[in-house]
């Protein structure tokens with residue numbers, strides 16, 4: 541008896557508009573790889589759920605991240621070269637780490653990934669962005685360095701480090717018409733990134749409208765509220781009952797908390813599986 545073919549992932553009423561999508565993830569900006577490590581803690585959804593087809597309606601997803609890949613060397617890099625040649629389509633480009641300015645140095649390079657087969661020279665991160673961003677269906681900046689420059693872009697800034705939107709332009713659009721999507725955080729909150737990626741995958745699958753972004757290119761549903769608005773200590777603030785030292789359950793604004801003006805959902809969402817959230821657990825924002 542012939543066996544029916546087993547469908548990839550869970551079956552839904554509407555098959556995705558694209559069957560398969562690759563994610564090319566550069567950690568070779570000025571990066572500590574912390575955002576890649578962070579997303580391994582995601583649970584809503586987990587990276588395994590997305591890659592192993594547990595979520596209904598998604599295309600098959602292939603992740604190429606140098607920190608998480610099993611492949612190394614040429615086996616890993618081949619996907620990048622294929623994408624460069626236009627033979628890997630569609631793909632989402634994720635940038636982790638700030639973008640250096642390769643024009644302000646007199647020799648060498650600031651950041652690179654892989655080698656150019658024609659010249660034998662390293663391919664700089666900037667060159668990869670120049671080559672791949674126009675071919676990507678979506679480009680995502682992951683973490684505070686890639687989004688806005690992060691610690692490398694502080695005063696002095698010898699590498700000319702900047703965020704992706706400062707490099708590509710704030711009005712930049714992908715070939716599919718999507719703006720750059722910024723998911724800041726140092727490191728990125730795991731579920732914030734994976735939920736954004738999930739949204740984009742649903743959008744590519746034809747199952748979600750254009751991703752809503754604020755004027756800093758962040759998903760509005762994740763970054764629309766202040767820390768203060770989601771803080772467990774807000775009742776103490778309301779009563780003007782303030783902590784004067786750490787270890788107190790009261791509002792820590794007088795110890796330096798910036799929660800009233802910072803837009804971040806970590807106190808609501810926690811860090812891992814709902815646990816944590818800076819002021820909730822005693823740390824100033």
Ligand code: SF4
Pocket residue numbers: 767768769771772773774775777790791792793797798799800819825
């Ligand atoms: S600890 Fe910070 S975020 Fe929480 S209520 Fe006080 S000022 Fe607001």
Ligand code: SF4
Pocket residue numbers: 767802803804805806807817818819824825
């Ligand atoms: S609550 Fe404040 S310190 Fe904590 S992750 Fe959010 S912005 Fe950073």
